[in-house]
Amino acid sequence: MNRQAVSPSPPPDHGARLLIVDDDTDLLRLLEMRLGANGYRVVACARAETALAHLAAERFDLVLSDVRLPDRDGLALFGDIHAQFPTLPVILLTAHGTIPDAVEATSRGVAGYLTKPFDSQVLLERIRDALHHAPAPAGRGRGATDGSGIVSRSSRMHALLDEARLVAASDASVLIRGDSGTGKELLARAIHDASPRAEAPFVAINCGAIPEPLLESELFGHVRGAFTGATGHHPGLFQTAHAGTLFLDEIGDMPLSLQVKLLRVLQERTVRPVGAIRAEPIDVRIISATHRDLDALLASGEFRDDLYYRINVVTLTLPTLAERREDIPLLAEHFLAALARKYRKKVRGFAPDALTALATAAWPGNVRQLQNVVEQTCALATTPLIPRTLVERALRVRPLEALSYAEAKQRFERNYLIQILKLTAGNVSDAARLAERNRTEFYRLLQRHGLDPGLFRTETPDPEPERQRRP
Template identity: 60%
Template sequence: MSAAQQTTAPARRILIVDDDADLLQLLSMRLRSAGLEVDTANSAEAAINSLDISRPHLVITDMRMQGMDGMALFEHIHKTIPTLPVIMLTAHGTIPDAVDATQRGLFGYLTKPFDSKVLLDQVAKALQISCAAAQPGKANDWRASIITQSPMMEDVLTKAKLVAEGDASVLICGESGTGKELLAHAIHDASPRAQRPFVAINCAAIPEQLLESELFGHVKGAFTGAVRDHKGLFQSAMGGTVFLDEIGDMPLVLQGKLLRVLQEKQVTPVGATQSVPLDVRIISATHRNLSAEIAAGNFREDIYYRLNVVELAIPPLSRRREDIPLLAKHFLAVLAEKYNRKTNGFSAEAMETLISAPWPGNVRQLLNVVERSVVLSTTPLISSVLVQQTIHKEEEMLMSLEEAKSRFERDYLIRILKITEGNVTQAAKLSKRNRTEFYKLLQKHQLSPSLIRQSQDLPT
């Protein structure tokens, strides 16, 4: 990429919504003449469909339209993409409604007929805010590791850029495998603390008896095995960011100690008598519903409000399928180089399989599927058969313990019936179960001994 390409600002894209074809054309001409990209929709319903596919930097909508009106469209946008600015075009009679909407988040309104200069001034101000997180070059490096073209993820990233500028505690919610630590690191990289340490700890992966020492440190002799002073996570991150992953798995006793650290902004290592002042930013993450955990008595409400000053929710991969081809191609390129393979793409059917898969393990599962496919592929294009087999293997690994037990039990019953040629008495004896119990198991799995006997009689 040339220096010129690097410094060229990305096009600002505006969606105009109006059921008046003449006004739609006039607005489009004025904005395009100002060097802006313009998409149009002749109804609020069409605008919502457009927003589901791609996100503009600004929406300009008329208030009075047939069907869903501009105010309802604004309410929909404000609820689903709250960082997307909306400018309303309104007649004099609806000015009070527009003023009321500005108090609820509408960026601004213009009365018709409007002056072109006033329009462009409003547009420029709105774009200055909405495009803050989409600057070229180094200004965008903070989010380089997050690969997305999803409007939902773009909204999360816009919020992340805004929150990164301050020091408020952030709680990142999302299913396992969605990339919560990547987002936490991106917030750190976009913050004034970017040159200081980013220290992550998985609260679910460290034994409870060691977690306090890992977080807060200890002094020599504090307990058996403490042969020297240990700073701990918080002191190691001084001036930077502490990322507490799976905070919902932190033991209750330790939650109380963490609360004191957050309130007093100082930490006392295990076995120490003196506290150490702290200067860290806290980002935490969980796949659990913490409100439900609080209700169940597993999580403290007071620490929840300390950690959840700003909440960012990462949508699961199944709700942002437009990212799947982008992520799959990226993983393929990285992994083909890692394993020195000449695999360079997916067949059309393979990509369709990837896009339509359920992905309960989210981006992490997609990465595993692509890696396995790259390793096993013997052709330049990965086939749909290989992708399907790989996804099936991943799903087996991701199933719950109960599902795994049920599948094993069913397979076991089939095998033992085949061995005994459908003889239930012998099968029950071999499995060390009485006949009644064995029949109940067969009914549970909807298995019939007669079908096993018939299969044994079939010619081979």
């Protein structure tokens, strides 16, 4: 499948902005010269707090940090960066590296890990590799928001896109399932664009948005005099999509009477316009989509099982936005880049706490709702970085200032525990160490907030029973 149609292009190396954090002034100078000579724009600093201040004010493509810093451990700095900028790659440098340290760092999402002294060519390769696999920041060519590409870094979406690439090469009918706003038409268009039919038309229709009498005419066409007002021949969407793809959105809302006619068209590969005597041959690939439970509709008799098996040769299920939260900052900045151009606004991105608000919102309207929120904040923005207050206004959530002290403390504590469990992949010992609490106290905090560390684990749990590991 054409990867341009389904995934973001890797960002170019040259011109990328790098933030280097190291208290060794000689090494800082050397790295600035070497990286600058290779086309990178470099900002250097000696302390973690200074680095975080730079990140709050400017946009960077990668962070290169020493593990031993005067004011903070490098892994703790990575935790702060990852919490605020989940898509920003971080490479760690250390003179005290060990294999367990490297394993721990990479398991938490660090893009690279090098032990001093290191070969400059190896460092350049690590930087190029990290930039190649990282999502492009806003304004660096991630594709338009008009449906020409799917923007994602989540493993679940990439697995789905791998399936889409396979099915695109065939002519099999595809059923796309997913909640409203998850991007079903975008996926259907990407499949068409990567298929042998890409040069022919892609035609979409929402089966639930058109009244039944008009829907039949829209799908199959009509001849002159077929009904009152039919003053000429009108080709249907099947004829319009000839040699291409017809996307039947919300097919679960199609009336039973039309389901019978659609089945006949799919079986015979011919279509007879309303009022016509003869049928016309068609060559169309069908991609259908629905947010409804078709199995329940089959059981209730509202959807024909013979049509179901015709359209459901391959099923692709889109996750909700809440199920791919790692994509939220990436999508938000992707939309913002296009909208800033549309509104001619000098907006560079979102403030860190605004990104946090986006990443933790419920998103019942999925990607469509996210795009709406980003558009509203962009239209109202008066500063280079969009503040949290505008995001909360667009989300229609209760602002932090309206919370009582106890409510604010409770919310902060729970969000902090969730972030630290994500950072440590559910490892309670590591989480307690980073939180500077003993394990017993940390477990009490988790129980108070109803958090199960097992939900955050990404690896097979230790065979030792949990009760034996707790103090």
